[in-house]
Amino acid sequence: MANAFSFHIDAADGRARxxxxxxxxxxxxxxxxxxxxxxxxxxxxxxxxxxxxxADIVLGNTYHLMLRPGAEEVAALGGLHRFMNWPRPILxxxxxxxxxxxxxxxxxxxxGVSFQSHLDGSKHLLTPERSIEIQCxxxxxxxxxxxxxxxxxxxxxxxxxxMLLSARWAERSKAAFxxxxxxxxxxxxxxxxxxxxxxxxxxxxxxxxIGFEGxxxxxxxxxxxxxxxxxxxxGTTPVMPREKPRYLMGVGKPADIVGAVARGIDMxxxxxxxxxxxxxxxxxxxxxxxxxxxxxxxDDTPLDADSACPASRDYSKAYLNHLFKAGEYLGPMLxxxxxxxxxxxxxxxLRAAIARGALQDFITKFSDETGETLx
RNA sequence: GGAGGGGUGGGAGAGUGGUUAAAUCCACCAGACUGUAAAUCUGGCCGCAUUGCGUACGUUGGUUCGAAUCCAACCCCCUCCA
Numbered sequence: 001m002a003n004a005f006s007f008h009i010d011a012a013d014g015r016a017r018x019x020x021x022x023x024x025x026x027x028x029x030x031x032x033x034x035x036x037x038x039x040x041x042x043x044x045x046x047x048x049x050x051x052x053x054x055a056d057i058v059l060g061n062t063y064h065l066m067l068r069p070g071a072e073e074v075a076a077l078g079g080l081h082r083f084m085n086w087p088r089p090i091l092x093x094x095x096x097x098x099x100x101x102x103x104x105x106x107x108x109x110x111x112g113v114s115f116q117s118h119l120d121g122s123k124h125l126l127t128p129e130r131s132i133e134i135q136c137x138x139x140x141x142x143x144x145x146x147x148x149x150x151x152x153x154x155x156x157x158x159x160x161x162x163m164l165l166s167a168r169w170a171e172r173s174k175a176a177f178x179x180x181x182x183x184x185x186x187x188x189x190x191x192x193x194x195x196x197x198x199x200x201x202x203x204x205x206x207x208x209x210i211g212f213e214g215x216x217x218x219x220x221x222x223x224x225x226x227x228x229x230x231x232x233x234x235g236t237t238p239v240m241p242r243e244k245p246r247y248l249m250g251v252g253k254p255a256d257i258v259g260a261v262a263r264g265i266d267m268x269x270x271x272x273x274x275x276x277x278x279x280x281x282x283x284x285x286x287x288x289x290x291x292x293x294x295x296x297x298x299d300d301t302p303l304d305a306d307s308a309c310p311a312s313r314d315y316s317k318a319y320l321n322h323l324f325k326a327g328e329y330l331g332p333m334l335x336x337x338x339x340x341x342x343x344x345x346x347x348x349x350l351r352a353a354i355a356r357g358a359l360q361d362f363i364t365k366f367s368d369e370t371g372e373t374l375x
Numbered sequence: 376g377g378a379g380g381g382g383u384g385g386g387a388g389a390g391u392g393g394u395u396a397a398a399u400c401c402a403c404c405a406g407a408c409u410g411u412a413a414a415u416c417u418g419g420c421c422g423c424a425u426u427g428c429g430u431a432c433g434u435u436g437g438u439u440c441g442a443a444u445c446c447a448a449c450c451c452c453c454u455c456c457a
Contacts, residue, residue: 059410097410101411218410219410251410256409271409271410276409280414292405294404325402331414
């Protein structure tokens, strides 16, 4: 099959764009939000309900699936799509985020990252090559290079060393992908450089030299704050290839996404709607609320009476409050469902606003309704 | 009627002379969460006020420099025997 992966832009509004990523397993409307399904499940959600919220693609995770149940095991069971009953596109993270989140359980060398499993203490070496091999075994449609994701703040010299390591790993990842990758699969490179504009630009240039089908911005939303994150994007997205998808990894809250879309980002993922949903936080058109708060105990209204999502429309806040107070499983399930639907509706609204050249109006309205200050 | 055991903060339950406004758990009140070691974690939880003060371990009285802790009486609860 000819290049089965493609991206085309339908409309632009300022630096924002809307378009479609085509893959053999289905189209992805952009800007897109990708729910996170680390361990082969978007936690607390049925696969068909994830789809019903409007998601075109979900994430899986190299590190976590490598440890359990194992990449070869998933491959023997028909691949991740079949395993988790999600026939549409899957993007897998390389394990790069775990370099940061599990920093006390790993050692970093030029060769790769050696992790001590948080499950049983066993040792696992994750090299750029092995990460790609695992992502191919899982059957991921969009794969990510192995990178080092450093936390901010970080000294510039250390940030540059880290960025250069990620760039070398990008090259090795690309070579491995050319060996293991199947038709229809694609590989993204990851821009690093912390919050140093010149390092970000250098990182982009190095990745372009290697050549990828998409470019991710990694290492943001790691402590720098929204204003600084958007400032870094201001210096980064303009030098990224216009005709390739741009993916801001791990971001974010609704206001982060709106700000990043305005700066030309096409793809997002974040645990916020799922994790916070399990923890009682719901995003609504009137801002974020904590359904566990006592003030909802007698509130007979749903989260969103006009929503197409059953979780948002058919259950009262008082009932959701009760489920959480009682520790019932259905509470986290319904709130996750609601949040994912809210996120997908936000993305659909953003796409529509860009398509008709009205993004600024949308942002003003979003800011007024949610009380979020947008920069 | 007899014998024994026990009454601690919203609940359960530690604590048997000072370091105790009183462990711990639950409940309750709030917060955090950004490529998921997360259905997790953090803070608050007698009253008032700025360190502090005032009340408080069934009730009352006593011993003591000092009592939730020791003594006495009383009230109440539980178990067993009649």
